[in-house]
Amino acid sequence: MPTSTWTRLSPVRRERVLVAAMDEFGTHGYSTGSLNVIAREAGVAKGSLFQYFEGKLDLFAYVAEQTSLRVHAAMRPWLDGYDGSTEFSRYLTDALEAWLDYFASHPLERGVTAATNMELDPAVRNAVRAPVQDTYLAGLRPLVQRAVDTGDLRKGADVDALVSLLLILLPHFALAAHTPGLEGPVRLAGDHPEVRRANMARLIGPVLADFVPKDR
Amino acid sequence: MPTSTWTRLSPVRRERVLVAAMDEFGTHGYSTGSLNVIAREAGVAKGSLFQYFEGKLDLFAYVAEQTSLRVHAAMRPWLDGYDGSTEFSRYLTDALEAWLDYFASHPLERGVTAATNMELDPAVRNAVRAPVQDTYLAGLRPLVQRAVDTGDLRKGADVDALVSLLLILLPHFALAAHTPGLEGPVRLAGDHPEVRRANMARLIGPVLADFVPKDR
DNA sequence: CGGTCATGTGACCGGGTGGTCACAGTCGTC
DNA sequence: GACGACTGTGACCACCCGGTCACATGACCG
Numbered sequence: 001m002p003t004s005t006w007t008r009l010s011p012v013r014r015e016r017v018l019v020a021a022m023d024e025f026g027t028h029g030y031s032t033g034s035l036n037v038i039a040r041e042a043g044v045a046k047g048s049l050f051q052y053f054e055g056k057l058d059l060f061a062y063v064a065e066q067t068s069l070r071v072h073a074a075m076r077p078w079l080d081g082y083d084g085s086t087e088f089s090r091y092l093t094d095a096l097e098a099w100l101d102y103f104a105s106h107p108l109e110r111g112v113t114a115a116t117n118m119e120l121d122p123a124v125r126n127a128v129r130a131p132v133q134d135t136y137l138a139g140l141r142p143l144v145q146r147a148v149d150t151g152d153l154r155k156g157a158d159v160d161a162l163v164s165l166l167l168i169l170l171p172h173f174a175l176a177a178h179t180p181g182l183e184g185p186v187r188l189a190g191d192h193p194e195v196r197r198a199n200m201a202r203l204i205g206p207v208l209a210d211f212v213p214k215d216r
Numbered sequence: 217m218p219t220s221t222w223t224r225l226s227p228v229r230r231e232r233v234l235v236a237a238m239d240e241f242g243t244h245g246y247s248t249g250s251l252n253v254i255a256r257e258a259g260v261a262k263g264s265l266f267q268y269f270e271g272k273l274d275l276f277a278y279v280a281e282q283t284s285l286r287v288h289a290a291m292r293p294w295l296d297g298y299d300g301s302t303e304f305s306r307y308l309t310d311a312l313e314a315w316l317d318y319f320a321s322h323p324l325e326r327g328v329t330a331a332t333n334m335e336l337d338p339a340v341r342n343a344v345r346a347p348v349q350d351t352y353l354a355g356l357r358p359l360v361q362r363a364v365d366t367g368d369l370r371k372g373a374d375v376d377a378l379v380s381l382l383l384i385l386l387p388h389f390a391l392a393a394h395t396p397g398l399e400g401p402v403r404l405a406g407d408h409p410e411v412r413r414a415n416m417a418r419l420i421g422p423v424l425a426d427f428v429p430k431d432r
Numbered sequence: 433c434g435g436t437c438a439t440g441t442g443a444c445c446g447g448g449t450g451g452t453c454a455c456a457g458t459c460g461t462c
Numbered sequence: 463g464a465c466g467a468c469t470g471t472g473a474c475c476a477c478c479c480g481g482t483c484a485c486a487t488g489a490c491c492g
Binding site for chain 1: 335
């Protein structure tokens with residue numbers, strides 16, 4: 001949790017520190033990320049960082065939280081916008097495409113998301129990843145539940161199972177498109193957006209197939 | 217690649233170093249793992265490590281490779297044993313359960329697998345993860361292909377898509393059962409093996425459903 | 433025995449780390 | 463102008479890192 005000093009800071013200074021921290025942690029991860037570098041890139045003395053945050057972990061947790069809020073805000077229209085007028089699998093594919101587009105155009109957020117997902121140290125992950133995952137859960141579950149309620153997904157479909165699968169696949173999709181070596185034979189880093197969309201449909205389609213009503 | 221000195225070493229000394237390195241890298245990951253600790257735990261001078269390997273990355277790459285060989289060897293019966301006499305989805309569920317069992321009883325291998333999968337630095341991942349992933353690919357693809365050939369999976373099924381999905385889900389299953397915060401609502405860390413198996417079936421079942429023939 | 437060579441060792445090196453703190457500056461208020 | 467509270471600063475601390483290297487050890491051979 002940032003200190004009160006941080007909240008009183010001028011917005012431009014806050015943004016400079018936040019961006020520098022997102023960049024550094026997003027590029028090198030938590031343990032390898034350097035406060036010296038963050039302070040230098042932000043144009044701020046290192047001592048100042050310790051007046052704004054309790055320490056490195058506190059800063060990282062703040063960065064992770066802010067990032068997840070930004071991502072969540074960007075995806076909110078898709079999380080809230082489903083009304084059953086479009087076939088759900090089509091809607092979800094569109095939403096996933098927007099998801100990929102967002103990370104393609106927001107490398108800072110992509111980096112921090114990667115660093116958060118890849119963190120190994122349980123202490124760090126507990127401070128950072130579990131809350132973020134809860135945010136995703138709170139966004140996805142109602143969306144899936146609504147699709148079941150409207151009959152766009154099969155009555156009695158295992159909502160928890162689908163949500164769990166999405167929770168595994170979503171971060172993977174977001175990162176695979178930009179980190180080589182994460183992909184299987186079906187690549188998401190395709191040069192053409194159409195290829196990427198088609199390949200994503202190849203992956204998400206089969207997963208959804210068992211959840212849609214038989215007569216569709 | 218280890219030096220020739222390493223290959224001439226007594227097996228007990230090699231094993232001591234290997235185990236210490238698996239433990240350290242598996243617990244703390246590559247960048248945070250310490251050669252000082254490895255040398256101490258192995259009962260070996262730090263200088264000796266540099267007579268066995270070119271440096272830290274070389275040691276880590278060796279550890280990752282050896283680990284993937286061990287895992288691969290343990291799973292080989294399942295990769296080779298499919299002959300179409302059992303329904304494929306049943307066979308795969310059994311194989312995945314063996315997969316979970318293996319990591320439950322081999323914490324060193326589990327730790328290194330986690331560290332390999334969670335590595336952020338592209339240079340390290342290229343040196344380590346891509347080869348490992350190729351090993352998985354070489355094991356999984358023939359298995360799936362055989363299931364298509366025997367008609368246990370639908371003719372014309374998208375083999376690449378299923379393999380890609382498995383490549384994403386498998387490491388996740390292996391690690392989720394032991395690293396809190398990685399799981400969605402459907403948990404694999406259940407106390408009872410039956411619960412765990414049932415939950416895994418809830419996740420893998422829908423994924424497979426679209427690949428099995430319609431008349432089954 | 434002396435000589436050679438492979439191997440083992442740990443003090444040591446330069447460098448980077450997260451974190452601290454004594455000091456300097458900068459406001460608003462009386 | 464004088465005060466006090468808040469904020470900014472970077473030299474500094476103790477510590478740990480990966481990597482090196484001069485030397486010790488010991489096995490084998492003539």
